[in-house]
Amino acid sequence: MTSSTKTPGLARFNTLDEAAARTALHEACASAAWGGRLLAQRPFATAEALYAASDAATAELTAADLAEAMAGHPPIGRPKPGDPTSAREQRGMAGASEELRAEMLELNLAYQEKFGHVFLICATGRTGEQMRDAVKERLANSPAREREIVRAELGKINRIRLARLVEEEEEKEEGPRT
Structure with missing residues (x-):
């Protein structure tokens, strides 16, 4: 399935009640403004439409919204304990030497x-x-240049997490066959 088709996972996300959808979006990005913008645009016709809405919402984040989004991300090399998302995303540090870990700190x-x-x-x-x-x-x-880079990096992270959300929703919906 391509990202331009409507997936069962996207359909499920579109039909989640508002609280569940808000929670799912908050797990993707800690900015309430970003999540609110995406919630207001549901239902999405395609996964690509969801990603485009995410990109637009990320571009519109104020400095405070961006700070809120960044607060949801642990430092590189120190994923949140018990958080499979940050551990998966930071997998590149998993086998790092003690010297590299100390340098990153x-x-x-x-x-x-x-x-x-x-x-x-x-x-x-x-x-x-x-x-x-x-x-x-x-x-x-x-600082101005770094804010631009942070916004771009956040947009990439949000897209990856939304794709995973739609894929996970699809897997949940399919579930085990009996």
């Missing part, structure tokens, strides 16, 4: 001190070394 702290928020990167598919190199590079950015 220092870089995360330097980044947070400079910009006032967690280093946000779409970590899916990246190695620990790639993430380390990215934070080193981004430490040289101005």
